[in-house]
Amino acid sequence: MKIAKIKAINYPPLTHFEIEDLGDIVIIAGANGSGKSRLKEAIVNSFQNPESPQIEILVQSTRPDKESKIWNTELIELRTGRPNQVFSNYMKSRTRGGTHTGSIIQIDSDRSVAPVKFQPIDLSTPDPDDIEIENTYFLNQFQHRWPDIVNKIFQKVANRNHGIAQYVRKNPKGKNSDALKRFPDPFKSYQKIFSKLLPGKTLEPIDAKNLQEFHFRQGKMEPLIFSKLSSGEQEVVRIAFTLNWKKIRHCIILVDEPELHLHPTLAFRLIETIKNIGDNTNQFIFFTHSSDLISTYYSSGNVFFISNVDAKENQARRLSILNENHIQTARALGNQLGLFAVGKNLVFVEGENASMDRITYNKIAQLYFSNAYVVPTGSVENINALNRLSKELRKSIFGIDFFMVRDRDGLTDAQVDKLEMNPRIKCLKRRHIENYFLDENILASVAKNFYLDDSWRDPKNVSSELKKIAESVRIQSILLAIKQLVTLNGTIEIPRVSNVQKKTIQSVKKEFTSVVNKSLNEVKKTFSKAALEQKFNQEYKRSEESLNNGTWKITFPGKLIFSIYCGKIEISQNRVREAYLDIALKNNPKIFADIQKTFEKFKKL
Numbered sequence: 021m022k023i024a025k026i027k028a029i030n031y032p033p034l035t036h037f038e039i040e041d042l043g044d045i046v047i048i049a050g051a052n053g054s055g056k057s058r059l060k061e062a063i064v065n066s067f068q069n070p071e072s073p074q075i076e077i078l079v080q081s082t083r084p085d086k087e088s089k090i091w092n093t094e095l096i097e098l099r100t101g102r103p104n105q106v107f108s109n110y111m112k113s114r115t116r117g118g119t120h121t122g123s124i125i126q127i128d129s130d131r132s133v134a135p136v137k138f139q140p141i142d143l144s145t146p147d148p149d150d151i152e153i154e155n156t157y158f159l160n161q162f163q164h165r166w167p168d169i170v171n172k173i174f175q176k177v178a179n180r181n182h183g184i185a186q187y188v189r190k191n192p193k194g195k196n197s198d199a200l201k202r203f204p205d206p207f208k209s210y211q212k213i214f215s216k217l218l219p220g221k222t223l224e225p226i227d228a229k230n231l232q233e234f235h236f237r238q239g240k241m242e243p244l245i246f247s248k249l250s251s252g253e254q255e256v257v258r259i260a261f262t263l264n265w266k267k268i269r270h271c272i273i274l275v276d277e278p279e280l281h282l283h284p285t286l287a288f289r290l291i292e293t294i295k296n297i298g299d300n301t302n303q304f305i306f307f308t309h310s311s312d313l314i315s316t317y318y319s320s321g322n323v324f325f326i327s328n329v330d331a332k333e334n335q336a337r338r339l340s341i342l343n344e345n346h347i348q349t350a351r352a353l354g355n356q357l358g359l360f361a362v363g364k365n366l367v368f369v370e371g372e373n374a375s376m377d378r379i380t381y382n383k384i385a386q387l388y389f390s391n392a393y394v395v396p397t398g399s400v401e402n403i404n405a406l407n408r409l410s411k412e413l414r415k416s417i418f419g420i421d422f423f424m425v426r427d428r429d430g431l432t433d434a435q436v437d438k439l440e441m442n443p444r445i446k447c448l449k450r451r452h453i454e455n456y457f458l459d460e461n462i463l464a465s466v467a468k469n470f471y472l473d474d475s476w477r478d479p480k481n482v483s484s485e486l487k488k489i490a491e492s493v494r495i496q497s498i499l500l501a502i503k504q505l506v507t508l509n510g511t512i513e514i515p516r517v518s519n520v521q522k523k524t525i526q527s528v529k530k531e532f533t534s535v536v537n538k539s540l541n542e543v544k545k546t547f548s549k550a551a552l553e554q555k556f557n558q559e560y561k562r563s564e565e566s567l568n569n570g571t572w573k574i575t576f577p578g579k580l581i582f583s584i585y586c587g588k589i590e591i592s593q594n595r596v597r598e599a600y601l602d603i604a605l606k607n608n609p610k611i612f613a614d615i616q617k618t619f620e621k622f623k624k625l
Contacts, residue, residue, distance in 0.1 A: 021087055021122050022303040023063075023272055024095065025078035031055075031062060034326070039336045040078070043322045045295060046305045049314050050326030055335075056307040057129075060274050063305075064159055066098050067124045067272075070108040073098040079107070082270045082301065087122055114155035120266035125158035127262070129276040131255055133166040138174070138231035147179040148172040153266075166258050169265050170234075176206045178228035213260045216293050217286075218253055252282045256290040260297070269298040272305065279310035287313060365392045367622065370426040370453075380453060381425065383601055384612050389619035392423070423622045425615070427452050429577070430504025443625055449614040455578030457600050458486055458585075459611055466599045467589065476589055489584045490572045497576050498559040505555065509546055512539035 025040040034055040039048075050056050059075075066073035077098040081087035087110070088094050096107050114123040158165075183203045188194070207226055214223035214236070224235040224243050234246040246254065263273065273294075279287040287310065295304055306313065314323055324336045367389070369381045378396045385392045424445045428436065429452060436447045450456060457463075460483040467476035475481050490497075515535035517528055545551070566572040586593045604611045 021270060021272065022080050022082055023077055023305070024080040025076075026059075026063070027076040028059060028062060029076075029100070031058065031075055034059065034335060036333065037326065037335050039324050039338070042303070042305075044300065044303050045291075045317060046303070046322045046324070047314060047317055048305065048307050048324050048326070049309055051309060054326040056309070056326065057276065060126075060276055060305075060307050063274060064124070064126050067111060068156060068159060070098060070111060071103040071105070073100055073102065073104070076100055083122065111155055120153070120158065120268045120271065122270045123155060123158070123272075125263070125268065125271050125273045126162075127259055127273070127275045127278075128162050129280055131162050131258065131280070133163050133258065136167040136170045136233070139171045141175055141178045141228055141231070143182060145175055145178060148175045162258075162262070165262050169262055172265060173207065173210065173261075174226065174228050174231055177226055180204075180206055181228055209264055210261055213264055213293060213297075214257060217256050217260060217289050218249075221249075252286050255281055256286055256293075259290060260294050263294050263297050267298070269301045271298070271302045273302050275304060275306045277308055277310075278306050279308055279313055284310070284312035291317075365389070365421045365423065365622070367392045367394050367423045367425060367619075369394055369396055369424075377453060380597065380601060381615070383605060384615050385619050387605070387609075388616050389623045392619065392622070421625070423625075425618060430501060430508045435508075444622070446618045446621070450574045450578065451576065452578040454582040455573060455576075456612055456615070457582050457597060458573045458578060459604070459608070460486065462600055462604050462608065462611065463585075463596075465603050465607070466596055469599050469603075470589075470591055470595075472589055485588070486581065486585060487567075487572075489581050490576050491567065493577065493580050493584070494563050494567070496580065498556065498563055500577055500580075501559050502552070502555055506547065510543060512536060512543060 022044070023042055023046075025042070026038070028034045028037040031037075032055075033053065037055070037059065039046075048056055048059065062074040063077065066075055066077055075098075079096045079098065081091065081094045081096075084094065090110050090113075091106055096104070098104055098107065111123070114120070180203045184199045187199045187202060188196075191198070211223045211225075215221065218236075221236050221238050224237060226234065235243040236246065236249065237243045246257075249257070259275075278290060282290065291304070291306070291313070295302070308314070314325075317323055324338055327335050327337050367381065367385065369377060378394050382394045385394055422444060426445075426447055428447050428450060431439070431447060439445050439447060448455075460479040463482045463486075464477050464479045467473075467482075513535060515532045517523070517531055520528060523531075562575065563572075566575045582596075583593060586596050589596075609616070
């Protein structure tokens with residue numbers, strides 16, 4: 021069976037959540053407190069107690085020869101507060117032995133486990149597959165399942181050995197291969213899963229006469245006990261082994277925060293491994309706020325995020341609305357796509373040093389735009405692409421706001437004004453974000469924190485040193501400005517020809533070449549020899565005026581000056597920036613007043 025539709029009305033914090041047409045892999049995402057865990061609990065409780073469902077769920081049969089006959093229909097509906105005796109009887113019938121088919125399974129976020137206490141095995145120990153389990157077994161807390169399953173694996177191997185021994189006694193002239201074929205090794209499937217989850221590592225065979233912790237081998241190294249794996253590696257193995265034990269098929273499997281404690285690559289391997297258990301007959305519903313998982317699986321068409329909209333609107337948003345018609349958007353955003361599901365106000369900022377740039381903007385944003393999620397985009401080209409796509413994104417993904425902050429590098433005042441006609445796009449008042457880190461008083465305080473010589477603790481000496489650095493990079497500053505100008509304006513427009521299927525090759529060719537030639541002429545005009553010489557002369561004059569009137573801290577390349585300064589005091593840029601930020605925001609936040617005003621304007625939109 022599988023869930024085809026979920027509807028939760030007035031189930032705090034959810035007011036109206038509704039999704040349908042669900043596939044085999046469903047991801048429900050949202051920020052902390054959005055209602056993911058509550059929704060999972062409601063699904064579990066409704067299946068556990070169909071006499072009083074907490075939300076509306078439409079369950080679809082995936083085995084017409086089985087479920088449909090019991091239900092007398094292919095679809096069975098659970099309605100809030102309305103008992104469903106047919107489904108209740110069906111769920112109670114899920115108590116069975118060797119396989120676990122057509123039921124619901126929960127893997128909760130608390131995946132700590134109790135120590136394994138091995139149970140003695142003798143000839144009277146039954147085959148664990150013949151022992152029936154309660155229909156709620158896989159809904160109980162995960163931490164108690166692992167010790168039980170380890171014991172069941174050893175019991176299964178012991179039962180196999182006993183079966184082989186009996187077969188050989190009855191068939192003394194038979195071939196060993198016949199016995200092995202009749203009783204295949206049940207541990208092989210676990211070894212296969214282990215190697216798929218952890219490439220380069222192999223799970224050692226087990227001996228039912230020697231009850232002990234599993235052992236694994238990495239390459240040609242000596243075997244190590246299972247507990248020597250990292251905590252994340254142990255966790256994915258436990259989850260996968262849990263699902264492999266009962267040959268789980270046609271089940272609904274709810275996984276809460278699959279990314280918890282896991283590296284993104286390991287989380288991806290886990291999902292790809294467990295979804296193949298049961299010959300792809302199971303439905304997986306993942307509750308997550310991992311942008312990596314969302315970005316990876318959004319194209320599946322079954323990624324939903326919970327939006328904090330007004331009560332009357334459906335809070336469930338299907339992320340895959342970014343389909344083939346939005347291919348440029350998806351390419352431009354890359355792995356940031358998943359962030360749509362975890363933050364309502366996304367602020368894209370330019371910055372090559374992604375980590376430090378994000379910290380810089382984030383600390384300021386938390387003071388003036390606290391519910392913003394800051395995303396570093398890298399180069400100016402990326403943020404320009406986002407500028408072109410912002411309108412498309414806002415139409416495609418409802419309930420999300422996009423804002424952009426970029427350096428002023430290479431932009432004329434006219435270009436800045438044109439960009440800022442969109443109120444969600446702002447340019448720094450200074451050339452780079454690092455230009456805000458050139459205050460001599462704050463840098464002198466930073467020097468005290470790092471116990472530098474007295475000369476570096478004197479604001480006058482710091483100011484003098486910064487000015488010398490600026491003078492030394494004057495020519496480099498001019499060249500960088502011209503290069504940035506060429507980068508921003510030196511590309512031709514890629515023509516878009518609409519309704520191609522209705523046009524002849526001649527008209528398409530004419531339309532395409534016309535746009536290209538027009539764009540080429542503009543580029544040639546902008547970057548002719550005379551135009552470039554004029555640009556160099558203008559930049560040279562502007563740099564001289566800046567040095568004379570003290571505005572060089574605004575117009576010169578702050579990245580370069582700050583980098584050289586940090587080299588002189590022999591402390592990494594990240595350490596200086598972090599200390600500078602803390603001191604400035606505490607003692608003189610006006611240094612970042614421009615950025616503060618930008619975030620305050622964003623907040624009002």
